[in-house]
Amino acid sequence: MLYSLLRPLVFALEPETAHRIAFNAMETANRLGFYHAHSVPCQSRSIMGLTFPNPVGLAAGLDKNGEHIDALAALGFGFIEIGTVTPRPQPGNPRPRLFRIPQASAIINRMGFNNNGIERLIANVKTMSYKGVLGINIGKNFDTPVEKAVDDYLTCLRKAYRYASYITVNISSPNTPNLRQLQQATELDSLLATLKLNQQRLADEHGKYTPLVVKIAPDLELPEIDSIAALLMKHRIDGVIATNTTLSRAGVETLPHAREAGGLSGTPLAKRATSVIARLHHALQGALPIIGVGGIMDTAGATEKIEAGASLIQIYSGLVYRGPHLVREIAQVLCKADGRRADVAGVA
Template sequence: MYSLIRPLLFSFNPETAHHITLDALQLTYRLGLLPQLIKHPAVNPHKVMGLTFPNPVGLAAGLDKNGDHIDALAALGFGFIEIGTVTPRAQEGNPKPRLFRLPEAQGIINRMGFNNHGVDALIENVKRTNYRGILGINIGKNFDTPIEHAATDYLIGLRRVYTHASYVAINISSPNTKNLRQLQGSDELDALLTQLKAEQEKLADLYGKYVPLALKIAPDLDSEQIRQIATLLQRHRIDGVIATNTTLTRTGVEHLAQHTETGGLSGAPLCDRSTAVIHELATALQGALPIIGVGGILSGEDAVEKIQAGAALIQIYSGLIYRGPELINECVKAIRHLQRREK
């Protein structure tokens, strides 16, 4: 069905199509029609970060920044949902247009800039949801917070979302907030993780609930940077790592007119680089903490490659735009088939 609807959606500009799709999904959910339209994947439990995921395929952050559509998205059959990126204060994000399709390459370029309604609005949406599955909340810093004070924003975000999240994702790898990726540097990351881990421990004691932390990293890291990050993740006992965010490179799309648009590239052109980072990260970590693989998954085969590279779970976003909800079931089946072959 999605293959019939997609040409109509692609006739709108990408950001308009995004809102139309989510509003239509929400209406379909409220009318109780999704069970007739969507076949849920079979349960395939995975225990990761101390949490039991009903299946290993999740929704990546960015699609539902404010948590407006959690119930409807969960009804598509995801094993977990990640909302955000959310910042302490509401912000508009970068000027429009800021989202571009590259259909010939099954890619997307975005320079959204953490547009969101702020952490308090997100929490109110989470309180209203009926969803009781695994919910990740992805936090970032406001664009106008100086990079040297970034930890303040992350600590605010962590404190506010802690009791509402199954896990908290720390986004230091978006290319669309000025200087944000500097936080991936060894000294900067060491200082940030020190503060976040200490706060996590305080909050766990305060609420009697341990909420895992996962760090989201960029694909544009060299081997030495990946090893340094792996060392710091282990030193600070971070619970998981999400690899990867969007890329600033334009490998494979240089011939397309829109490749000159600034922002992060996702979708199929990112797939191989993301998988390579996962493999290097898994080699460096040696099982010390789990990897959530994301980046360019547009088929069950892509999902399997991420798992074989070392991911414990996967997430999709751009693939959902090009393939529709059938991709969820396809990925769950492919991973289950892989696991059966390996037994």
């Protein structure tokens, strides 16, 4: 209710300014104890060797530098993903680069991996009190040629490895030139082989196995999804996130800002992301878990992702349009559904 009253004021601000003010307010509220981190009654789930207290996570992109982990954790997330982070700091694309389309509950962004670099992110992670599941999403610097992208991913992998619960390899942002080329079979095969080999070496070095997850785009054709699924299984990747933002403008074509370059998220992405999840689920046949993200604005949207084959879900645009209460709202519904399934299984 409070967020509904405040949203018109927030939306009157330029989006990046509103983002900064919202985080400052959230940090203040957390320090003053306004958040009451009552856990949602839920059957925890073991996925990728990690224990998730509930299935609702924060998608990467909201907290790129890992500066607000503890305040975000107080909202009730079952896991948090920070980043995308690159080896070197970079400013991202020129502003304006973030646009709301409220008529469609959508957002277009062309941020361009703006972040303070992996060293700063790790320094922030070291100061957090949060002890839950933390994903670190890694990418390449904008000026690194795509043929040398593996070097950037390896730098981030090695530096983040001991601090992350899992590491997400972002090869699907539409806002870094040529990045999505890494989803093509030859490039992806080589990238995954190298990352997997280094994961094994790092596991031996640190005495800790940190799962590798790959984040894919929603704009793939069915044969491309099948090809990616085959490569994920071939290289024994631990999980897949479906999906990133879309280049499509279906559903917003006539609305203000629709012609802005960048990736579209929010309600118009929902069905496209769900269809990718369903195809992945069919192709993978349970070989690795799917984290579903894209257009989840309410409990029905979250349930659709789970029914399509996702084991966990993540939200981002839903927080902007619905507010922090959405986290617990979705968690309560998904956890109750888990309880009903467990009761049925017990009877059977």
